[in-house]
Amino acid sequence: MNKQKLAILGSTGSIGTQALEIVRQHPDKFEIVALTANSNWELLAEQVKEFRPKYTLISDEDHYQDFKKTVSDAEVLTGAENLPAIASLEEVDTVLNSLVGFAGFESTLEAIRSGKKVALANKESLVVGGELIIAELKKSDAELIPVDSEHSAMLQCLVGESMDDIEKIIITASGGPFRELSKEQMQKVTVEQALDHPNWSMGAKITIDSSTMMNKGLEIIEAHWLFDIPVDKIEPVIHPQSIIHSMITFTDGSSKAQLGLPDMKVPIIYALSYPERLPLDTPRMNWKEVQNLTFEPVDFDKFPCVKLAMDSITKGGYAPAVLNAANEVAVERFLNKEIGYIHIPEIVKESLANIELNDSLNTETLKEIDKETRKFAHSIIK
Ligand code: NDP
Ligand code: MG
8 A cells, every 4th residue: 555645634633633543553654744623723733743744724713823833844724715725735645534514515525626535524524515525526536435434334344245236224323322311301411411422432513413313314314425325225223332333234135234342443544544454453342242232223203303314315405404504503502501402403403494595506505505504593592
């Protein structure tokens, strides 16, 4: 494998820092060309000192001066509008997009337009603009490899298979911290409880999404675009232990699964090394230990976000972008303790019922609908 020149967008986040641990383990395989953060300039400065990228970007302009002072031999950019330029740098082979939310969309699109290998953690890119991204992918030499553990599992199950032989994708879900709560108990959920995920340690936004199971809804949309599979062939199943990361059932009735400890470094390194594998120094499953792998159906009544997401992709057009923008606003306002937990699906539902746009789908109209939905979602929060 040739040395890959990497741009990591969102290098200070949960995925970004784990990716850098992998780079640390394989200095002969990866070279860091660019690193970016939103506001955490202190950590970004440490990373720049260690990995010596040629380019670095701090999105939040308020921290530009402080950050710039600490960096001597890299080009320092600021402003989120410059992220797509980093994603399409001539010197870069692979873009790891570990930004969170719609903020990552244009960088994914630009990276694909410029023929990069894109290791995609930013699932929101595909949720809001899957149609545009896949259309660009078909026109270019770019590659789009999922980092999300479920989609990495699907990809691993599909090695050596024909897409025509897929009968069903079984996407597993831990069910989050509130799997066993009643609807009444869910009314009183606090931010602290929602941030306490049983199996995974992740950024705040995805942790809340996992607790509402909106994350699974977003992932169903993500799988739909990545593997060109209709939503009715993608079945979410609760698997509380998070050992089976997803399964594929083929037309002869055989199923394949990918298993391992819940550890994002495994799907991150797979996305970077695909189609090869690289050794990873990380804990292994102890298969001699007695343990249960259990499964149960998703309670769509208790977790309405899953259904809202599935319906939005069936509706098509801008509906998934509305769903995503409303969810981002609701999660942010919940994290700020300005709304209750159960208001999250209500805000998403109301936004989907009220925001409509019939213009043709393109980057500009997507940005417009995102902005309009955010405005609407804020307006219904008293
Ligand atoms: P984090 O919140 O931990 O990190 C997000 C990163 O993006 C940080 O570097 C942050 O900078 C930067 N960032 C945030 N907002 C902006 C913005 N508006 N403009 C520019 N940069 C921004 O997120 P995660 O690492 O948890 O998640 C990243 C993506 O990966 C998400 O789409 C998530 O759904 C997906 N994912 C994450 C998993 C996980 O285990 N964490 C698992 C599967 C998927 P700063 O530090 O300065 O705020
Ligand atoms: Mg996932």
